[in-house]
Amino acid sequence: MLVSRKWLQDYVFLPDSLDSADLANDLTIHTVEVEEVKKQSEGLDGVVVGKILSIEKHPESTKLSIAQVDVGEEKPRQILFGTLAEMHVGRRTAVALAPTILQGKEIHKIKIAGQVSEGMLCLYQELGLRSEDEPLEAPEFDKEVKLGTPVTQALGLDDVIIDIDNKSMTHRPDLWGHYGMARELSAIYRKKLEKYDPPAIREGKDIRLEVDIQKPEYCSRYMGVVMSGITIEPSPAWLQARLIAVGLRPINNIVDVTNYVMYDLGQPIHAFDTEQLGSTQDGKVEIIVRMAEEDEEIETLDGNKHILGKENLVIADSNEPIALAGIMGGQNSSVMEETTSIILEAANFAATNIRRSSMRLGVRSDSSARFEKALDPNNCELALRKAVEMIHTLCPNAKVVSNVADAKSFQLHQGPVELSLSFLQKKMGVEISEKQATDILERLGFEVKTKKDVLHVIIPTWRATKDVSIADDLIEEIARMYGYGNIDAILPNYSGAPAVKCPHKVAQRIARRVLAYENGFTETYNYSFEAPEWLERIGEDLLEYIRLENPVAKDRPLVRRHLYPNLLANVAGNLHRVDTVKLFEIGKVFHHEDPGERIHPNSSDLLPRQDTFLGIAYASKKENTPFFMVADAAREVLKSIGVDEFTIEKFSLPVDYVHNGRCAQILLDGEQVGIITEFHPIALKRLDIDYRVCIAELVLDKIVAKAGDSIHYMPIPEFPSITRDIAFVVKKEIEHDTVVKLIGEASDLIESVELFDVYSGEHVGQGSKSMAYKIVYRSKEKTLTSEEVEKEHAKVLDILEKNCKAEIRK
Structure with a gap:
């Protein structure tokens, strides 16, 4: 959020001697x-106000025009410009005078297609x-x-803008306006805070404004008032300057007032065009706060159309929704140039409902960002009074023609x-006195x-x-104002006993070490969500x-079952x-x-089973049997975790996308704890993969439950x-x-057998x-x-020739 120093000074005195960098540092600390x-x-x-004296087409370019611009010098400057924004003779606008540097960009006197340009219209x-x-759009100035x-x-x-990290105040709804930030500064610097007390609204009697809140748990307060005599026109320069300072685009006086109040007090308000509402009749206007009907539609102010559900709260007239409550107004009730009568709304909506609706519809706004933080319902009245006061100032003929409607049902735990x-x-951890704590x-x-x-x-x-509710919250308030830097950093006295090891975490660390450091695999982190199109190409059953x-991503609505x-x-x-x-991943799957x-x-409700899997993937353009690489890696992981008595047996899966001739299961005490398989070439073609790929999936939860000590002493x-x-x-x-089994049985001197080529x-x-093997003999x-x-090796040759009909290659 952008905060204006000049705006803050409306409510708290900040001396010129207070450097803005020091102010920012104090805000960060406290x-x-x-x-x-x-x-x-x-x-x-080097950017000044200039007046366009004449405009003519560039003789050599259809996209450029030539303007003579009076910038207060002895003679006009010739400036070339394009067609990005409308320009006309007599317009006073911003001109960058060459040579200068504009926002880091150098502006030089240049010649384009034979014509000299001595600056830039900005x-x-x-x-x-x-x-x-x-x-x-280009700025336009008065005569x-x-x-x-x-x-x-x-x-x-001439302002100083302070950019606040929004994430640092998600728990502080009171700081989403300048008055709340000024309140903090008054506490930090012990300065007087001006009271926020706009004049009371003098009610009118021409129109009866009624509010029907059908879902009070989602709308704790709704205030409104009707004003007539409205004239839509540009806001005065001071108001535009304020909005520009905080990153907002001035639109017109009424819309600018609503934006100003939101950034002033932190309370969003909205203006409806009274004449566009269908519930205006017989001197009565009715506003209904209700849940949307299933598949009800609304076009919001940003021009987007939305299909609503029963979980979306809307503001409606007797015919249709006119706003997404707390998020954005509708086009069908927007303030336009011909608007002469408005309804001002100041309401308080449930934070969770606004957040869910905003996420579901994909609509984020300054308003929803504030309501999501749980605003003070008491601010509704202050915001409405402030808006009416400003409109009276900006539209001298404006007047309140209705009662001030106030439907409310809330109770704060103070x-x-x-x-x-x-x-x-x-x-x-410090001796703080009662007087100090009370003062803060x-x-x-x-x-x-x-x-x-x-x-x-x-x-x-x-x-x-939902901000301060318990004693620990008060301690946090006192500590931050006391200053964390004023609290000595002293290590607490505690037992030096090591924490109990988590076998699951230990197993994961071992797997990472074996695969990454010892076997050259790279760990990858994927989202837990799957794209249906990709699963269908593989051959998975989406049901x-x-x-x-x-879903967080619309194209990934499914939760993964495998890695x-x-x-x-x-x-x-x-x-x-x-x-x-060569990749591996450790993550949860959901069944x-x-x-x-x-x-x-x-609760009697259960979550899906969530096992932790280890996935290993290997593919090489030079490898026709990736199965053995993955199988060896899986063996090393299992042995390092502390599993010795496991077997890898041939296995078939009831799916057509795996190569069942190159598929095996890992058994531990007769229970399947993993699968190693190459994927079928036909399935790989569907995935645009032209080389053999082998994948292993190990259920770490089952493996850890049966693992022994992973550290074995071997002299x-x-x-x-x-x-x-x-x-x-x-x-x-x-x-x-x-x-391997036959070779191992041939001699007691065989220490290891390793396949190195097929x-x-x-x-x-x-x-x-x-098949080629490396056999290690040792006594x-x-x-x-x-x-x-050689004698023992001859036994190996003999047993292979007899049992496998092997033809020894020499």
Whole structure:
């Protein structure tokens, strides 16, 4: 939120000696985080008010025009301009005089198609006063403004703007207006705060305004008043300057008043055109606050049409909705140039409903941002009185012609809250006196009475809406005003015993270490949401997935059941950039058919089962059997976690997108804890993946439950090992596990067996494959000789020839 220093000074005295950077620092220390402090005039040197004397077309360009502009110098300047904004002879506008620097952009005297341009006619966007998505428009000044006047002076750009981080005040609804921020500064600097007390509204009798709140739990207060004699025209310069200072675009006097009051007090208000309402008849106007009907439509002020649901609160007349309550008004009741009578609305809406409606409809506004914070209902009256006062000033013929309607049903919990000094001092860690604590709270607007070292605190209404409610909240108030920097940083005394290890976290750290550091995999983090189109291309049944009613991303409404769909998308997105993709992910999956935890401790409703999976993905343009790489990685993870007695067996899945000839399950005590599979080439073609891909999914929850100690002591071998490689041709039906088991049974001296190559093609014959293994021999009792190893190796060759009909390659 942008805050104007000049605006703040309407309510609290800030001496010129107080540097704006120091002010920002004090706000950051005590209240909210300030992101930036900027002078409005910054970057606008050399921009003055000029008058267009003549305009003619550029002889060599259809897109350019040539203007002679009087900028208060001895002779006019020639300036070339395009067609982005309307310009006419006699218009007084902003002119950047070459040479100068405008918002970091150098403006030089240049020649374009034979014509010299000695400056630039400036749009609001080029002056840095409007955003790029707002209508393109150039400033226009009255005749009273002297030519050559600096534009900073003509627009009143002599302010200092303080940019507040909105996230730092989400819990402070009272700070979303200048008066609330001024209240904080008055407490920080011990300055007097001007009372916010606009004059009472003198009611009229011509029209009877009635308000029907049909959903009081969503609208605790609704105030309104009808005014006639309205003349729509531009706002005076001071009001426009105020709005520009806080990043708003001036529109007209009535709309500008509503925006001004919102940024002044923090209370959104809205103006309806009375004549456009269908419930105006027989001297009576009725406003209805109700829930929308299913599939009811409304076109909002931004020009977008919305299909509403029964959960959306609307403001309506007797015929149709005229506004999305607390979010945005409707086009069918908007203030226009011919408007002569308006209804001013000041209301209070439930924060949660506004937030849900805003998210569901995809509509965010300054108004919804404030209502989402839970505003003080008492501000409705102040805001309405302020708006009426301003309209009387801006429209001398305007008058109130109705009663002030006020439908309300609210109760704020203001305490008293009890705070003992001993509890305060223990929490803060400093000896703070009763006088100090009382002084701080009273400066912030709290009422304090003391009884036997206990403060009995009445919470002001603007802090009683889900902000301050318990003693700890009061301690926070006292501590931040006391100054956290004034509290000595002393380490507390505590036991040095280490925290109890979480086996799930330990297992995840081990998996990351093994895969990332030892095997060269890269960890990826995907959203828990799935795109139906991608799942259908894979071949998944969408009915098995949980569908969200209000997804964060419209194209991803499903919650994931597995990690592999997103991992496949990662592979597809990266294989065209690199030759090898090695990824893993650790995350939760959601199965609605299995019961999970209770929603609340005493609730009978259950959440879906949420297991933590480890997903591993591998693909390489140079690898035709990625299965073995992934299987080896899975084995290492399991052994490192502390699982030794597991088996990997051939398995088939009842789906057509996996290669069931290259699919295995991981069993632990007879229970399936993982799957390793290559995807079928036909399915990969549907995903635009031209290379073989293998995926493993391990259920970490099941693995951790059965894991032992992951640290095993193994002494350094006393005697050296000897390695022998073996390659042979067998039928394709012969499985790797069978070969490893046979080799291991051939000799007690075999320490390890590792597959390092598989080949099938024209050189090994139809229906056959070549397999190559590295076998490590070692004795625990002596150093083996070559003759001893060759003898044992011969046993391996013999058992493979007999049991697998292996043809040894030499």
